[in-house]
Amino acid sequence: MWLPYSIVVVSLCTNGCSIFSPSRGSQTDYAAAKRSIENPVGVGGEPYGDGTFRPEGVSAEREGVTSDFFERIGLRAKRRRDVDLAQSLYGQADAAFEAAKTLEGEARAEAFRKAAGLYKDAAKNWQSSGLEQDALLMQAESHFFAEDYYRAELVFSELVKEYPRNPYLDHVGSRRFEIADYWLKSDAHQHKPFVVLNVSDPKKPWNDTGGHGMRVLERIRIDDPTGKVSDDTTMRIAVEQYEKGKFEEAAMTFEDLRMTYPDSEHQFNAQFLEMQSLLASYQGPTYSSVPLTDAHKRVLQIVKQFPKEAEEHQQEINQAYSKIRFQMAERVWEQAEYRRKRSENSSAKFHYNRILEEYGDTPFAERAQTGLDAIQGEPSDPPQRFQSLLWIFGDTPDDGRPWREMPQSAE
Known part of the structure; x- marks a missing residue:
């Protein structure tokens, strides 16, 4: 009686266990x-x-x-897999591509578009093959030379998506970088709102030209993070963010380039603009001091790592350094004034003296000296205005509470 059941179990495990077992599948x-x-x-x-x-x-x-x-x-x-047809179409596409090189003007563009169509048909007739890989590349190249940049970028993207390890990654990255850079410059020259559609210029996408340019640059970084133009792409993104006034994002992107591509030719410019971005993102003495301290580190690093370039940009670096010291002194001054207004004179004296010692070359040094003279002879702590409540609740310095006892030295 158990035999049929056993046969069913064995059959299921033989034919269907891969369905239930991810590793087996x-x-x-x-x-x-x-x-x-x-x-x-x-x-x-x-x-x-x-x-x-x-x-x-x-x-x-x-x-x-x-x-x-x-x-x-x-x-x-x-x-689809029709080898003979695919090879025939690829040969026709090559001939059309070579013929298009000899033409000029609109005839040249139309010839390249014809070659792109033939490469597309060749790729469709032999999918998942080396021929399809080459045909996609040449189809994108044909659109690029026809100045149909939007279609070229779509095909380049399709090539990288289908063949992420293809041998043309550096070339594809360079082409996509050129297209994205052109879109960003066009948008900077004549910005159009997102809702305005482009129906006449094949060089640009349907809408949001600048946004498409930034997205293409981000895709280049993701698709080939160690490629030939990876550092150029990162630098271009950071510069665009800086020019758009997105200083916090720009500072992080410049930092990414500095840390990820230490041998990049953009190192000096990246660190210099990172310093400027940090200073521009600083919001005042009542906000975080991290942008200031990071900018101070960048100044010291630039002078140490790039002495020649630092000398060429000495005026800008000196101005940045002076601004950093001024704003750091301003932060200490705000602390001193806050304590003085609360009659916490001991703490106020500490901050005033710190300004005199560390920021004596700033305008706040004279103010700090005036503040010290004004609180001379004043009590160190503010007066206790609720002494009766302390007496009632027994909150006196000698009430035996552990945190009020003086620490004893270990023997």
């Missing part, structure tokens, strides 16, 4: 992808013996039980 998908790479098959299930086909890319890596299921129920189209 992952191993199955990995094995399937590995087999497809080692033993590629063409149309009709026949293997390619010449080694021209090698599945790769995100779509190929995800091929497995789940994708097969979606293909069976019609929610996902099967990847």
Whole structure:
């Protein structure tokens, strides 16, 4: 009687345990992808013996039980693979691309657009292959030379998304950086509100040109954080934030460049502008002193690390240093005045003396001396105005409370 039940259990565990076991499912998908790479098959299930086909890319890596299921129920189209047609279209696209180089004006743009269409068709007919990877690159290049920058960026993004480890990352990053920089400069020259649509200029996105430029730069940093233009991208983002008056964000981005790319050619400019951003983000003596202290560190680091550049910018650095010392002295002065107004003269004297010792070269030194002279002979602490309440509740210095006792030295 137990035999049928046992057969069902064994059958389920043999065929369906991968459904309930994530690790088993992952191993199955990995094995399937590995087999497809080692033993590629063409149309009709026949293997390619010449080694021209090698599945790769995100779509190929995800091929497995789940994708097969979606293909069976019609929610996902099967990847196309017509090698002869794809290669033929790619050859035609190359010829059109070369012919477009010899033209000028609008005829040149139209020829590049035609080449882009042929590269697109070639990629569609041999998906998850080296040819598709190259075709996507050349399709984006064609749009770029046709000055259809928005379409070019979309295809570059598609290429990096499908083939995140492609050998053209540095080139793609450079192209995307050029496009983003152009959009940011165009927006700075003639800013248009978000709701205004662009329907006539293929160089720009539909709307929000500056916002698209910043998003492209951020994607470059995410897609290739150690690429050739990664430090340039970070610097461009920080400069844009600085010019837009977003000084706190700019200071953090400059700091990111300083810490992440220590060998970057932008190190001096990044640290110099980080110092300026920190000073601009400081909100006054009643707010945090962190921007001031960080800016002071940057001044000292710049002078030590970049002596030649510091000498060339000596006037700006001296002005920044003087401003930092003035604002630091102002913070101590505000503390001294606060204590004096509360008749906490002992604490006020401490702050006045600190100004004289540490910030004697600032205008607050003379004020501090005047404040010291004014409280000479005054009691150190404010008068106790509720002495009767202290007597009633027994809160006197000698009431035996532990925290009021003088600490004894350890023997």
